[in-house]
Every structure is written in structure tokens, then in C-alpha cells.
Amino acid sequence: MFSKTCEYAIRALIYVAQKSKDGSRIGIKDIASGIDSPEYFIAKILQDLSRKGFVQSAKGPNGGFYMDDKNLGLSVADIVREIDGDKLFSGCGLGLKECSENHPCPIHNEFKHIRQAIQIMLEGSKIQLFVENLDLKLTFLKK
Structure with missing residues (x-):
């Protein structure tokens, strides 16, 4: 029913929301492993969704993806x-x-x-x- 990209996007956003609810940030390797997706593919999807405001991201040693309250209402x-x-x-x-x-x-x-x-x-x-x-x-x- 959904494209493979859409399936991975939905699963990744749910995973990030669950894992970042305590304020932590989740890296691409953990996300890919957590939802059984290719690392490169999910990185590309999440970078695009981050630019569009569907998920937040931070760079650096404590970087990664996370969701704010607005994102949880998606x-x-x-x-x-x-x-x-x-x-x-x-x-x-x-x-x-x-x-x-x-x-x-x-x-x-x-x-x-x-x-x-x-x-x-x-x-x-x-x-x-x-x-x-x-x-x-x-x-x-x-x-």
C-alpha cells in the first residue's frame, strides 16, 4: 500500500519518537538496526524529513535524531x-x-x-x- 520509502519513514519516526522521549538522541545506526532498514537509505529519508520539520536532528558527538511534542502529534x-x-x-x-x-x-x-x-x-x-x-x-x- 505504501512505497518502501514511506514504510521506512513511518517506522523510523515511530522508533525515534519512542527512543527519544526521555530527551536522548538516536543515531542512524541504531535507527536502522531498530527498524530493520538499510542504514544509507534511512539516513537519506530522515535527512529529508528533518529538513521538512517531521523530525529534529542535532550534529556532533551527542547528536542524532529526536522528536519534539509537535512531531508527536503527526x-x-x-x-x-x-x-x-x-x-x-x-x-x-x-x-x-x-x-x-x-x-x-x-x-x-x-x-x-x-x-x-x-x-x-x-x-x-x-x-x-x-x-x-x-x-x-x-x-x-x-x-
């Missing part, structure tokens, strides 16, 4: 829009360019409800909630 939908665009929430289920209410594809009427349900679920899925569920061991990021 939804998965915010991340998806930034990485993959809006296609998941508005695109045609068959990938057609001209699909619309006035000119529907064969699955348009059924798919629009699925798209809407996904959007509502992802809008309500906040980073802070994932951190709380991880802390309670209700969910996991890595086996």
Missing part, C-alpha cells in the same frame, strides 16, 4: 502525503487518470469507500499513540 496520513503524495487518498483504484464521480472506473463506487476509510484511519493514527502502544507491548516494530 499522523501517519501526514507522513504518507509527504512521502507518497495524495494518491492513496484520491487516486483511482485501477490507476486510471480520468476516473471521477462523473466518469467512474468499474470499481470506483466501491473503492471510494475503502479509500475514505483508509484516510480516516491514517488521519487518526498519531505517532504518540504508537509510542504508547509500543511501551505497553501492545504492538512491535521489529521481531
